[in-house]
Amino acid sequence: MSQTAQSPSTSDDTDERVKDLGWRRALIRPELGGIVGTIAVFLFFGLTAYDSGMFNAQGILNWSTVSAQFMIIAVGACLLMIAGEFDLSVGSMIGFAGMLIAIFSVTLGWPVWMAILVTFVLAVLIGALNGFIVIRTGLPSFIVTLAFLFILRGFTIYLPQTIERKTIIGGIREAAEGDWLGAVFGGKILKGMFQWMGEAGLITTFERGTRAGQPVVDGIPMLIVWAIVLVIFGHVLLTKTRFGNWIFAAGGDAEAARNSGVPVNRVKIYMFMFTAFCATVFAACQVMEFGSAGADRGLLKEFEAIIAVVIGGALLTGGYGSVLGAALGALIFGVVQQGLFFAGVESSLFRVFLGIILLGAVILNTYIRRMITGER
Amino acid sequence: MNTRTTHAPIIEMKNIEKHFGSVIALAGVSVEVYPGECHCLLGDNGAGKSTFIKTMSGVHKPTHGEIVFEGKPMHFDDPRDAIAAGIATVHQHLAMIPLMSVSRNFFMGNEPVKKRFGISFFDHEYADSVTMEEMRKMGINLRGPDQAVGTLSGGERQTVAIARAVHFGAKVLILDEPTSALGVRQTANVLATIDKVRKQGIAVVFITHNVRHALAVGDRFTVLNRGKTLGAAQRGQITPEELQDMMAGGQELVALEGSLGGTV
Numbered sequence: 001m002s003q004t005a006q007s008p009s010t011s012d013d014t015d016e017r018v019k020d021l022g023w024r025r026a027l028i029r030p031e032l033g034g035i036v037g038t039i040a041v042f043l044f045f046g047l048t049a050y051d052s053g054m055f056n057a058q059g060i061l062n063w064s065t066v067s068a069q070f071m072i073i074a075v076g077a078c079l080l081m082i083a084g085e086f087d088l089s090v091g092s093m094i095g096f097a098g099m100l101i102a103i104f105s106v107t108l109g110w111p112v113w114m115a116i117l118v119t120f121v122l123a124v125l126i127g128a129l130n131g132f133i134v135i136r137t138g139l140p141s142f143i144v145t146l147a148f149l150f151i152l153r154g155f156t157i158y159l160p161q162t163i164e165r166k167t168i169i170g171g172i173r174e175a176a177e178g179d180w181l182g183a184v185f186g187g188k189i190l191k192g193m194f195q196w197m198g199e200a201g202l203i204t205t206f207e208r209g210t211r212a213g214q215p216v217v218d219g220i221p222m223l224i225v226w227a228i229v230l231v232i233f234g235h236v237l238l239t240k241t242r243f244g245n246w247i248f249a250a251g252g253d254a255e256a257a258r259n260s261g262v263p264v265n266r267v268k269i270y271m272f273m274f275t276a277f278c279a280t281v282f283a284a285c286q287v288m289e290f291g292s293a294g295a296d297r298g299l300l301k302e303f304e305a306i307i308a309v310v311i312g313g314a315l316l317t318g319g320y321g322s323v324l325g326a327a328l329g330a331l332i333f334g335v336v337q338q339g340l341f342f343a344g345v346e347s348s349l350f351r352v353f354l355g356i357i358l359l360g361a362v363i364l365n366t367y368i369r370r371m372i373t374g375e376r
Numbered sequence: 377m378n379t380r381t382t383h384a385p386i387i388e389m390k391n392i393e394k395h396f397g398s399v400i401a402l403a404g405v406s407v408e409v410y411p412g413e414c415h416c417l418l419g420d421n422g423a424g425k426s427t428f429i430k431t432m433s434g435v436h437k438p439t440h441g442e443i444v445f446e447g448k449p450m451h452f453d454d455p456r457d458a459i460a461a462g463i464a465t466v467h468q469h470l471a472m473i474p475l476m477s478v479s480r481n482f483f484m485g486n487e488p489v490k491k492r493f494g495i496s497f498f499d500h501e502y503a504d505s506v507t508m509e510e511m512r513k514m515g516i517n518l519r520g521p522d523q524a525v526g527t528l529s530g531g532e533r534q535t536v537a538i539a540r541a542v543h544f545g546a547k548v549l550i551l552d553e554p555t556s557a558l559g560v561r562q563t564a565n566v567l568a569t570i571d572k573v574r575k576q577g578i579a580v581v582f583i584t585h586n587v588r589h590a591l592a593v594g595d596r597f598t599v600l601n602r603g604k605t606l607g608a609a610q611r612g613q614i615t616p617e618e619l620q621d622m623m624a625g626g627q628e629l630v631a632l633e634g635s636l637g638g639t640v
């Protein structure tokens with residue numbers, strides 16, 4: 001506030017322009033495409049699927065969970081894309097990390113917390129290796145991470161087959177019973193509140209069976225908590241820190257950034273590591289939820305992450321984008337996927353919807369971006 | 377006879393050579409740059425001007441030769457070292473990032489931080505107010521600090537880059553062809569900015585292949601050709617025609633050399 005007081009002489013003639021820009025600035029932002037898409041999608045399903053249960057507690061939990069999954073990997077993909085790189089090995093990393101947790105905890109009998117921690121360390125190291133190879137060779141990350149897509153998926157199939165003679169390893173839920181770190185990925189929070197809401201008749205409760213009287217939705221899964229935490233972390237990191245400025249600079253023009261003293265290589269490698277971290281969070285949550293790890297987990301997730309990021313307004317070639325936009329992209333993705341199911345639409349049409357949304361969002365985003373950045 | 381030569385150079389480049397594999401981009405170039413003076417580096421495309429200033433700004437390490445900065449031999453491992461020492465460079469094509477805001481560009485690599493809950497955050501308030509203030513000083517009225525650099529004209533971009541270097545306390549400001557892609561008016565603005573900067577006591581290294589631009593602001597002139605110094609002069613000791621001849625003469629010589637198979 002002291003800043004505005006410093007220049008009272010100029011405040012008068014700039015006031016008009018500031019006001020004029022007020023609504024423009026509020027509207028013309030990288031997330032606009034995501035915001036418009038989100039409103040459109042909720043309007044659409046609000047009209048077509050309002051009585052299908054999509055908007056009661058179970059329904060909301062259903063599409064929130066799916067959206068949260070997309071969000072977790074979209075945050076990593078978003079920051080990496082803004083830093084000017086891709087990671088096509090995200091899906092394979094999800095499968096690989098899940099399999100490592102299963103092998104460490106079930107086959108080797110390690111405590112689950114140790115299995116998870118060691119898996120995180122290994123995954124992040126592989127992320128660093130991805131980044132290191134990209135930086136050292138100067139090859140496009142597209143190619144390098146495509147190689148890791150195959151390498152990691154290959155190991156994810158090979159390891160359980162060799163060790164256990166099968167491609168799914170179960171028994172993780174039993175192993176994770178009472179494990180503190182297992183609960184951080186597989187647990188639920190606010191159970192008391194949901195119990196209370198059930199008793200107050202605000203949400204449905206089971207009427208029969210062993211869980212009679214308990215709410216059907218008995219808490220918020222940690223998966224959703226992770227998604228929210230990662231989105232906030234990514235958004236703050238990108239927009240409110242010095243490192244965030246380096247992410248933009250590294251992707252905007254690596255050479256110009258280097259010339260200004262930005263440690264571009266370090267920024268890019270960190271972002272590869274963060275992407276691997278996000279993939280491992282996804283894997284840990286999934287393994288805890290299913291109680292098993294499968295060799296085909298995470299298939300095509302890299303593309304879903306990239307689609308969410310692009311719907312969210314990021315530029316494929318780097319240097320521009322928004323984590324909040326990517327989160328909205330993930331929300332759109334999840335709501336459409338589950339909403340079509342609620343609306344009773346043939347599920348194969350999901351891809352048609354997705355394609356239309358992707359195209360519409362990208363056209364709108366390109367238009368907005370040109371207005372902001374003066375690109376031609 | 378010239379009072380300018382009485383004070384010490386801020387940076388001396390002695391016999392700088394730079395080889396890229398078998399390509400000899402610089403074959404022994406010496407230049408002295410004085411505070412408060414504009415030193416023009418002239419020469420045709422491929423003469424080695426950019427390579428020369430890149431060794432000065434820590435982008436390249438010279439293959440041979442010595443750099444003396446403020447009287448002491450200096451070895452820059454990377455651009456950060458040179459920036460820290462006070463050598464700022466506005467590179468030929470890569471001055472600014474168009475997708476980013478003016479304020480983010482202005483503080484790129486030098487982001488101001490403030491502590492909140494023990495964590496360092498980018499101090500946007502400070503960055504924005506400084507950016508607006510510095511741009512006003514240079515005569516550029518921004519719509520706002522978050523205006524993207526891509527919306528600025530070429531001359532305005534150069535001016536932002538120069539203002540940034542000056543703000544961060546540059547003692548030596550290197551400008552690689554700042555006027556080559558500009559129209560007449562924008563060129564005049566940039567030349568006026570160079571003059572302002574020089575009068576603040578900063579040493580300016582101004583690369584151009586336009587003799588008129590050089591003569592407008594230059595105190596000293598060094599003409600490069602094929603990685604070698606073709607000639608050097610001071611303001612007042614050379615006429616525009618002579619400088620023009622020096623550049624053109626070099627080219628004629630090159631043409632002759634080529635056609636006579638190196639017998640001259």
Ligand SMILES: Nc1ncnc2c1ncn2[C@@H]1O[C@H](COP(=O)(O)OP(=O)(O)O)[C@@H](O)[C@H]1O
Binds near residue numbers: 419423
């Ligand atoms: N990184 C590099 N690798 C190989 N050759 C280079 C490199 N940089 C410059 N050169 C060569 O050095 C010579 C001088 O280039 P440069 O310094 O850019 O000239 P100028 O800026 O005067 O037009 C050119 O022949 C160019 O091809």
Ligand SMILES: [Mg+2]
Binds near residue numbers: 425468
């Ligand atoms: Mg050049």
